[in-house]
Amino acid sequence: MGDARRYHPLSSPFRMKRGGELHGARVAYETWGTLAPARDNAILILTGLSPSAHAAANAEDPTPGWWEAMIGPGRAFDTDRFFVVCVNSLGSDKGSTCAASIDPATGTPYRLTFPELSLEDVANAAYEAVTDGLGIMRLACLVGCSMGGMSALAYMLLHPGSVRTHISVDTAPQAQPFAIAIRSLQREAIRLDPHWHGGQYDGDEWPEHGMSIARKLGVITYRSAMEWNGRFARIRLDSDERDGSSPFGFEFQVESYLEGHARRFNRQFDPNSYLYLSRASDWFDVAEYGDGDVMRGLARIHVDEALVIGVSTDILFPLEQQETIAKGLGAAGARVDFVALDSPQGHDAFLVDIENYSRAIGGFLGKIR
Amino acid sequence: MGDARRYHPLSSPFRMKRGGELHGARVAYETWGTLAPARDNAILILTGLSPSAHAAANAEDPTPGWWEAMIGPGRAFDTDRFFVVCVNSLGSDKGSTCAASIDPATGTPYRLTFPELSLEDVANAAYEAVTDGLGIMRLACLVGCSMGGMSALAYMLLHPGSVRTHISVDTAPQAQPFAIAIRSLQREAIRLDPHWHGGQYDGDEWPEHGMSIARKLGVITYRSAMEWNGRFARIRLDSDERDGSSPFGFEFQVESYLEGHARRFNRQFDPNSYLYLSRASDWFDVAEYGDGDVMRGLARIHVDEALVIGVSTDILFPLEQQETIAKGLGAAGARVDFVALDSPQGHDAFLVDIENYSRAIGGFLGKIR
Structure with missing residues (x-):
């Protein structure tokens, strides 16, 4: 088994939202399918807290990925049509620079001297990999699952015009107290x-x-x-x-x-x-971009079309939060499909209930031009 | 502040359901109101995992109890009419014999040599305090909250005819996997x-x-x-x-x-x-009394009237479980009031949403003869 990971060196210094900076940092990513000459068929997937960039098998690493059944020729993320990228979150230890990485200033691991991490930093690092690394200035679709759904909102807030359509999966515009x-x-x-x-x-x-x-x-x-x-x-x-x-x-x-x-x-x-990634999830709040109001924050995100999926059995990111995202993106002008599933598997349904998520995501991507 | 606790010495040996026995064990209890000469106005309250027998202030201990607003003259548990008893669970360290008690055989604390505890043992110990201790052969009402609701079901299953009416609060006929x-x-x-x-x-x-x-x-x-x-x-x-x-x-x-x-x-x-109390809660299962079937187990409980209360926001003892209890007691012949509340406080609502619980419980007790 090879290693399908590629690495994108981040700008150095890479300035962090909450202060501090990283030098010589990088993010790991993997890709599936072929980037069109016009570079207009790219889908970026931002992950939950623990998955790596290995979302599916590929030539370099044929082991199944964490979203294996969703990505490939004829699958929901159809690699005959789309070029799919999955970036490992900055701060995650699956190839990206994180608290376990060597701090070049000391030659020893950062550990708790790693600067405070925010999902905005995760989003900015992924943005650099996509734009500077792959030369993709506008994503056909930005997909975020769970924590990655919050990173995706940050991505669109911080980089207006960089995303044509958006798929929001089992996520939230801000962390609630539960x-x-x-x-x-x-x-x-x-x-x-x-x-x-x-x-x-x-x-x-x-x-x-x-x-x-x-x-x-x-x-x-x-x-x-x-x-x-x-x-x-x-x-x-x-x-x-x-x-x-x-x-x-x-x-x-x-x-x-x-x-x-x-x-x-x-x-x-x-x-x-x-x-670090756990605390970053607590901190994220779309309301920071809307003078303390979630809906005003979401109003600053402009995409053509969006698919928002949630599950009634999710206790960590309750369905009302996906409904808020759907309403907010719709109010900002997007055509929004809101899919509320009754999958019994809770928050993890997107990893398990492949049938319903395939139908929703494949159907949405089949419609976009 | 005095100590309102009284103690009932259990039969010795006190045989435990899962094997083993206790010697010289006791349970603590407190009372409010006056026992009628016919001994027919007694209400027994069985508690959740952590509360003591001090459910409300009384002459010996005027500090507020854990269900203070519910017990007293004119309150839901009206002590002008009823004699209210609250027994500290066997196995709890609030005065009853528990793992921290001295084992008379060794002169040192039981710790993990305490025999395996079941809610049936909790029920049997309370039954002895009520019958042998207080001479009450039939309760006007048996009340159980949370874990105590399961202990109450055990009490009625093990001691048929000992309970006239029953109030079941935020509990379950068996522990579910969550x-x-x-x-x-x-x-x-x-x-x-x-x-x-x-x-x-x-x-x-x-x-x-x-x-x-x-x-x-x-x-x-x-x-x-x-x-x-x-x-x-x-x-x-x-x-x-x-x-x-x-x-x-x-x-x-x-x-x-x-x-x-x-x-x-x-x-x-x-x-x-x-x-010990936590594991006892896992083990309890009404289905053991019904050849593996919860409804058949509940069918063996015979009371005249029952009030079953649950809360839609309870994630630990979901409302469906109270509904099962209500249906089962009804099928067994009781007149059952089922009250499904939307209190926002979850499982703890019975300790917080005094207005709704007072109305339901006071109303029910006001009707019984």
Whole structure:
């Protein structure tokens, strides 16, 4: 298996929204399909907190990507027609410069000396990769999922005229207190782990317990109670799958399901980078661009057409927030399709309910010229 | 301030449902109002996981109780008419025998040698206090809130004929996987805290971090996103209220709100006892009494009248579960009032939305003879 990642060196210094700057920073990205000579068929995908730029298999890396079923010839993101780019968020450890990267000024990892990260920085870094790196001055479509949906709003606010159409997936114009509370608790679990060592963990001493709790809490809020009633109900583990004789060991299937998720995540994501991206999600607020008003902020985004998708079972980014985005973009002049799904999988539906998301996204992209 | 608690010594040995027995165990309780000579005006309240038996002020302890506004002369639980009893759950550390109690066999605290606790044990202990202790063979009304609602179902299943009417508040006939997942994560946070020491913590080394995470996760799931949107929105703390210069310190009001809850809870509840009661809540399942079927289990409960209250914003005990209880009790022959509230406060509404709960409960009790 090769590595399909390419890297775009960011402008240096790369100035961060909240102060500070990066020198010699870069973002990783991958592409699928062919850029048309007029450079007018490009789709950029901005991701949620944890995925890499490897959204789908490609020649260099044939392993399935995190949105595999959506990207390819004849799929919703039809690579026979579109040139699809996925950029790994600045601050993520999947190839882009992040808290685990070496600070060229010191020769040691940034860790907590990494400057405060905002989703505007994530958006600006992706913008540089698309424009300076790939020479694409106007995207046929900008797509953002979850956290990436907020980064996408930042992208359009900061770079007017750079996006023709927009697809907003399971996201929000600002973090609400329930989502802030969940993320705050995830960060606290990591920071309270004695092995976090104020961000100075190393291979031997890694905040695995904190990351495990953070991940499990993530999975709980990414899915929905309804799905779990059907999927796990009160099914017990076989006795040989249980962990020991304590009454507090895992006994129900839902408990081992969460443990499996935590094990697959642990050591796969840098804890400090997780903290930075998590806090960046709290901070994002379209209202900052509208004198404190979300709708006035959204009114500053001008695209021709938009598709806004949300799920009624999403507790982290509730459907009302997608409705607000749809209304705001519509009021600003876009033709907006608002698709409210009843998928049982909650916030993660876009990763699971491929049938409905394919239909909505494929249908929308099929209409745009 | 005096101590209003009285204690009922349980039968010895007190046999536990899942095996094991307690010797010389007791439960704490408090009372309000006067028991009628016919002993037919008693209301028993079974509590959620953390409250004590001090549901309201009384002569011995004038401090406000956890359901203060509901209990007293002219209030929903009208003590001019009813004799109200609140029993502290067996396994809770508010006066009843629990994991922090001294095991008479060893002279040291049980800690994890406490036998596995079930809500059936909680119910049986309360039943002994009411019958053997107070001589009340038939309750005018059995009330259960949250976990106490499940204990109340156990009480009626195990002691047919002992209850005339029933009030079921924000509870469930069985734990669903979302609730199990949340509680599992709360227990994990405590058990992973190095200061838990396998249950052998002492005053100097206390699993405060784990208890803090557990409590915050509790508060997040006890309330509702809707309430918090109105209450906290994205309001920031004043700079002098923030904790230091880290980007991960508390910045939003919702974060300090959770921290305040955690601080008030920490060292106020024994961590091992919390683990036992939490796991008991996972285990409870009315279906065990109905050959694996919840409705058949509920069919074995016979009361004259029942009031079942739930809240549409409750994510821990969703409204559908109260609806199931109402249907099941109705199918078994009770006259049932089902009250579905839209209180914004989520699961905790019964502690906050006193107006609606007073109206429903006061109205129901006013009708019963």
